[in-house]
Amino acid sequence: MPLRLRIFLLFLILIAGALAFTLYVVGSNVRAAGEQRVYDALNVGRKVFQDKTYSKIENFVKAAKIIGKEDGLRTAVFDDEYSLQISLGNFLRRLESEHMADLMWLLDIDGNIVGQAGVVSEEESFPHPDILDEAANEDWSLGVVVPLKNKLYELAVVGFFIPVSAPSPSFWIVIGRELGNEFTRELADLTNLNIYIIGLDQQRIWAQSSAVDLSLNNIEIAQLSSSEVVFPLFSENDSALALKTFLQSSSDHPIYALLLKSHREVQQQVENLMRRIVFIGFAALLISLVGAAILSRSITKPLLQLVKIAQKIGRGEYSGDLPTKIKGEVGTLSQVFTDMRSDIARRQQEIQHIAYHDMLTDLPNRNAFIQELSKAIDYACKNHTHFAICFFDFDRFKDINDTLGHQSGDLLLVSFANRMEKWRPENVKIARLGGDEFAVLVPDLSLLDDVVEQLEELAAQPIEIESIALEVRLSMGISMFPDHGETPNSLLQTAEIAMYIAKTESRDIVYYEKQLDHHSTQRLTLIAELRNAIENDQLSLNYQPKLDIQQDKYTHVECLVRWIHPRYGFINPEEFIGYAEQTGAIRDLTRWVVNTALTQCAQWREQGKDLKVAINISAVDLTQDNFSDWVMETLAEYKLPAEAIVLEVTESAVMRDIDKALAALHSLSQQGVSLSIDDYGTGYSSMAQLKCLPVDELKIDKSFVLSLIRDSDDYVIVKSTIELGHNMGLKIVAEGVENQQALDLLSELKCDLAQGFYLSRPLSKEKLDTWLLENAAKIVLLKL
Ligand code: C2E
Ligand code: CA
Ligand code: CA
Numbered sequence: 001m002p003l004r005l006r007i008f009l010l011f012l013i014l015i016a017g018a019l020a021f022t023l024y025v026v027g028s029n030v031r032a033a034g035e036q037r038v039y040d041a042l043n044v045g046r047k048v049f050q051d052k053t054y055s056k057i058e059n060f061v062k063a064a065k066i067i068g069k070e071d072g073l074r075t076a077v078f079d080d081e082y083s084l085q086i087s088l089g090n091f092l093r094r095l096e097s098e099h100m101a102d103l104m105w106l107l108d109i110d111g112n113i114v115g116q117a118g119v120v121s122e123e124e125s126f127p128h129p130d131i132l133d134e135a136a137n138e139d140w141s142l143g144v145v146v147p148l149k150n151k152l153y154e155l156a157v158v159g160f161f162i163p164v165s166a167p168s169p170s171f172w173i174v175i176g177r178e179l180g181n182e183f184t185r186e187l188a189d190l191t192n193l194n195i196y197i198i199g200l201d202q203q204r205i206w207a208q209s210s211a212v213d214l215s216l217n218n219i220e221i222a223q224l225s226s227s228e229v230v231f232p233l234f235s236e237n238d239s240a241l242a243l244k245t246f247l248q249s250s251s252d253h254p255i256y257a258l259l260l261k262s263h264r265e266v267q268q269q270v271e272n273l274m275r276r277i278v279f280i281g282f283a284a285l286l287i288s289l290v291g292a293a294i295l296s297r298s299i300t301k302p303l304l305q306l307v308k309i310a311q312k313i314g315r316g317e318y319s320g321d322l323p324t325k326i327k328g329e330v331g332t333l334s335q336v337f338t339d340m341r342s343d344i345a346r347r348q349q350e351i352q353h354i355a356y357h358d359m360l361t362d363l364p365n366r367n368a369f370i371q372e373l374s375k376a377i378d379y380a381c382k383n384h385t386h387f388a389i390c391f392f393d394f395d396r397f398k399d400i401n402d403t404l405g406h407q408s409g410d411l412l413l414v415s416f417a418n419r420m421e422k423w424r425p426e427n428v429k430i431a432r433l434g435g436d437e438f439a440v441l442v443p444d445l446s447l448l449d450d451v452v453e454q455l456e457e458l459a460a461q462p463i464e465i466e467s468i469a470l471e472v473r474l475s476m477g478i479s480m481f482p483d484h485g486e487t488p489n490s491l492l493q494t495a496e497i498a499m500y501i502a503k504t505e506s507r508d509i510v511y512y513e514k515q516l517d518h519h520s521t522q523r524l525t526l527i528a529e530l531r532n533a534i535e536n537d538q539l540s541l542n543y544q545p546k547l548d549i550q551q552d553k554y555t556h557v558e559c560l561v562r563w564i565h566p567r568y569g570f571i572n573p574e575e576f577i578g579y580a581e582q583t584g585a586i587r588d589l590t591r592w593v594v595n596t597a598l599t600q601c602a603q604w605r606e607q608g609k610d611l612k613v614a615i616n617i618s619a620v621d622l623t624q625d626n627f628s629d630w631v632m633e634t635l636a637e638y639k640l641p642a643e644a645i646v647l648e649v650t651e652s653a654v655m656r657d658i659d660k661a662l663a664a665l666h667s668l669s670q671q672g673v674s675l676s677i678d679d680y681g682t683g684y685s686s687m688a689q690l691k692c693l694p695v696d697e698l699k700i701d702k703s704f705v706l707s708l709i710r711d712s713d714d715y716v717i718v719k720s721t722i723e724l725g726h727n728m729g730l731k732i733v734a735e736g737v738e739n740q741q742a743l744d745l746l747s748e749l750k751c752d753l754a755q756g757f758y759l760s761r762p763l764s765k766e767k768l769d770t771w772l773l774e775n776a777a778k779i780v781l782l783k784l
Contacts, residue, residue, distance in 0.1 A: 004300035011292030019281045026277055034270040038261045042230070042243045045191035045259050050245065052187055053257075057143030057154060057248065063099050064156040064175045065141060067091055074162060077106070077171065081115070088117035092175075100177045103153075106160070107132070107172040114171060119149065131157060131250055132172060140169055145179060145249045147199060152179045152206035152255070184209040194240070194260040201253050239263045302326045306337055318345040358432040360410060361417030369431035369439055373488035376429075376441060380481055388448050390440040390455065391495035392476035395503070397436040398584040404466065409436075411465050412472070419458050425451075439492065445480070452476065452509060475502040479512040504582045526568060530576055530585050534592050539563055541596050542762035545771070546614070546733060546755040549747045553780050556646065558614040558755065559597045560762045561589070577618065586620045594631070598638040598645075600765065605644070609772070610780040614646040614676065619653030623660045628667035642672030648699065650678045651690070662693070669694035676733065681717060687724050698725045702736025705756070709741050722749050 001009075067073060076087035088104050095101035096118075103118035111129040126132075128146050135142035140159030145152060155176045159169025184195040188209030197207040233242045240260045249255035309320055318341055326334055356368035364372070376387050394400075394412075401409040413436065420430050420438070428451060429441040442451045455474065462469035477498025485491035498512040510516070533539055539561060546556035563571045580586040597613045604611045621627055635642060647668065654661045654677075665675055676697035677690065681704055690698075700721055704714045718734065725732045734746050737756025746754055763771055772779060 002300070003303060004296045007296035007299060008289075008292050011296070012289060015285055015288045015292070019285055023278060023281055027274055030270050030273055030277075034263075034266040038241045038263060038266050039230075041192065041261045042241055042259055045193040045261070046243055046245050048191045049187055049193075049195070049257060049259060052190060053247065057156070060099055060101075060154060060175070060177070061141050061143045061156040061158060063095060063101075064158040064173050067095070067175070068158050068160045068173050069164065073106075073160075073173075077114070077160075077162065084115040085117065088115050092117045095175055099175075101175045102178060103174075103176040105172070105174040107174060109168075109170055109172065111172070118176075120176075126174070128155070128250060130252065131155070134250070135159070135172070143248060145197075145247045145255045147202065147206070147253055148176065152197060152199070153177065154179045179207060181207050181209070183207060191259070194262065196258040196260070197247065198256050198258055199253060200256060206255070233260065299330065302330050302334060306334060309337065309341065313341055313344060316348070318342075318348075358417075361414050361432050363417050363421065363438075364429070364431040366431065366433045369429065369433065369441070370488040370492075372429045372431075372441055373491060376443060377481060377486070377488065379443075386445050386480055386482070388442045388445055388478055388480045389491055389495050390442065390452060390476050390478050391433075391492065391499045392438055392440075392455070392474040393436040393499065394459070395473045395475055396584075397472075398587070400470065404468070408465050412463055412470060415463050415465075416459070416472070419461075419463075420455075423454060423458060433492075439495070448478070452478070456508065474508065475499055476509045477502055477512060478509065484512045500579075500582070526565065526571065526576075529565075530563070530580055530583075531588065533563055533565070534585070534588050538565065539589075539592060540764065541593065541600070542764055543600070543613075543768045544755060544762040545760045545768075545775075546753045547743075547759050547778075549743070549751055549754050551780075552778065554775060554778050555610070555780055556612045556614055556753065557768070558648070558762075559593060559616070561593055561616075581618050581620050584620070586618045587624060590617065590621050594634055598634060598640060601644055602638045602640055605640070605782060608782050610782045612644055612646055612674075614648050616648045616678065617653075619650070619656045619661070622649065622653060622664045623657045624664075628664050628671070631668060631673065632671055643674070646674040646676050646697065648676045648678040651680065651682075654693065655689075666694050669696075680721065687728070691728065695730065697731045697733055699733040699735055702756070705734045705736035705742060705746075706738060708745060709739075715745075718746075718751075719749050722751050726750070 070091070072087060073091065076084045079087070084106070088106060092101060092104045095104070101118070103120040104116065105113060105120065105123075105126060106115040107126055108114050111126050111132050113123060113126060116123060127148060131142060131144055131146065134144070135157040136159075142157045144155050144157070146155055147153070148155075153176045155174055157172060157174050160171035160173050161168075162170045179197065184197060184207045187193075188195045193209075195207075195209045196205055198205055230241065230243050233240045240262045243259045243261075245257050245259065247255040247257050312318075312320055356364055356371070358365040373389070379385070380387055394416075397409065397412075400412060413432070417432060417438075420440075424430055425447075427443050428447070429443075431439050433439050440451060440455065442448050455476070459472045459474045462471050464470070477495045477500070479485060479491050479494035479498060481491060484494040494512045497516060498510040501516050502508065502510040542560045542562050543557040544560060545554045546558065547553070548555045561573050561577075563573070563576055565571055577586070577589075580589050594615060597615050601611070601613045631647075632642070635645070649661075649665070654665070669675055674697060675693075675695040676699055677693070677695050678699045679701045680698045681701045698721065700718055704717050704721075707714050708718055709715075722732045731752040733753040733755060734742075734751050735755040737743055737746065737754045738758050740758065742756070743754055743758060760771060
């Protein structure tokens, strides 16, 4: 869920919650207050009701008392019945207009009717004699409510004193008026209550106001006598609170007033109030939500901007405006973001630079060059043009490194790189591909000759390093798009092949041609990996035993190097040794072979075995200064005597630089190292030439031995070589012995040593150990 929506929803929930709580509290308070109001209204109403009824009846009683003081009535009492009747009628009329009285009695003190007027003119006896006793107790005057003639009446009963000062009255004056709906309505208006006048004994309603729509039924009236003073009442569509109050009445006929306050009225007010509160609440909610929406937007808008910018940074885009005018934490965040973005951009640039530049010379590296090549290829494809790349390295750079040290080598590379950078025409791209290898992209073939010439001139100017002026020569291979490759890698490969050819053939420049590619391209680049193979332990040594035929003992093993490439598997040593010689890697290879072979030899000698190791040495090794010294030092390192090893050298290797080779061989021979001429018979050298060499042994090449039995020419060559060699005091080794017949023949011919698959194939160190155990009887032991 987006942040903005979450903030908004949070606000919504909080505000709605607060609102609901407020409404609940206010609502229940208002309802409680409503209930209280009903109750209060009843109490106030009762007070008003009581006061009013009391004062009304008091007035009525007062009116009766006034009549009792009238002379007219006093005299009339003693008149005849007829005159009394007239008099009473007159008084009643007066009272009727003033007090709505509609009956009047004059009773003697015992309650017998003396005269009567109004609605009761025909009565024979006073219907409520008991109230006279009550009146006597109440100081001869009483107001009371009684049922009369099936109606409810208010009666005022007062004593009639003759004379006025008499201690006790001689008659009773009773006046009455109907207490009807009129009465209840008036009080209902006054109190705003619904009023019922109820006679409990007869279970009937004497009078009722109709101010409020609430009617009682008979069952409820029956329940009234047992009810509390205050109790609830329910009707179909209303409910009310009722209050019972006693009206002054006789105990025979108890009369009550029932005051009712309907809930509906208050409820309506409460509902109106609630409706208003809810309306205000919702208005507040709406306003708050608009506020929340604005707030959440104001928070999330800059955040969203930051998110977009972060996504851009993720895509590697560092442009785009950041929100600036934001205050507070988000503002700080934005600032941090700005700083972070520029930091990342800067670091990105650095990384980019490192990724596409060579650390030492700061020239573009192989990756950068490949990119440039891709661009050049795109351009050339679109415009149907051609371009060329020159791939070159320094001749004998390894020598410089070895003799002057790596630092000097580095200095040489840097100053040459600087020179190139200064010279570089704008549209020409240059790169250092690694080691001493450089590449130049020439976008226009018409410039190619110029560029090549200038590169050679650049190299020819001496470079001064540690006060030595060095001149370097370049070996350069050139390939062209699209003829020699259509991808950056294939172009580089063909140019590299051309460069290898230049090196091999000691030429300055070779233009790539298809015919050059008789060595597979893959193989060539593979050869380039040889250097790494030496460092990464991809090489191993196999050992092939040599048999001393006359003694029938194994006295030597020849060390043969193996390269198992992690991707391409077994690589023929004849193939990679040749290239190792051309590229100078042979020196490292020989060092590795010698060290490994001597380690092994020292182990055998420790085990008491007199097993000499024959090590193949290349022509390049022999031309190296101090080679013999290095061999002797290494022997000393392993505490091995010179006799422990035989160095195998091909005759062509010796002939390549005969002076240097001779010097090295003499030195080695003088110090006791045995030397062997390998592959004898394949070169052009004659026995006469070999005479001047300080060698101890001739190895007849396997090409003569393999078909020794079948081929009479080979037989002649082998036979004469053995004889001639023996004459010169040399031992003869035959390699390529593949069967018993050959071995027998060689034995007959007095050949000294035999080597071949028939005796043993070249074996890994582990396999040789087992082989040695199996052939322990044929191993010479060291003499102590
Ligand atoms: P090489 O010095 O003439 O080594 C003898 C080669 O003849 C070996 O081949 C060996 O396996 C093979 N051979 C031995 N007996 C028989 C046999 O009965 N029948 C056949 N058909 N071949 C046999 P490998 O190991 O392939 O070596 C090839 C060449 O590579 C060697 O020729 C040598 O010139 C060169 N080489 C091998 N190891 C080294 C090394 O450590 N340093 C140098 N500089 N050259 C090496
Ligand atoms: Ca050999
Ligand atoms: Ca050989």
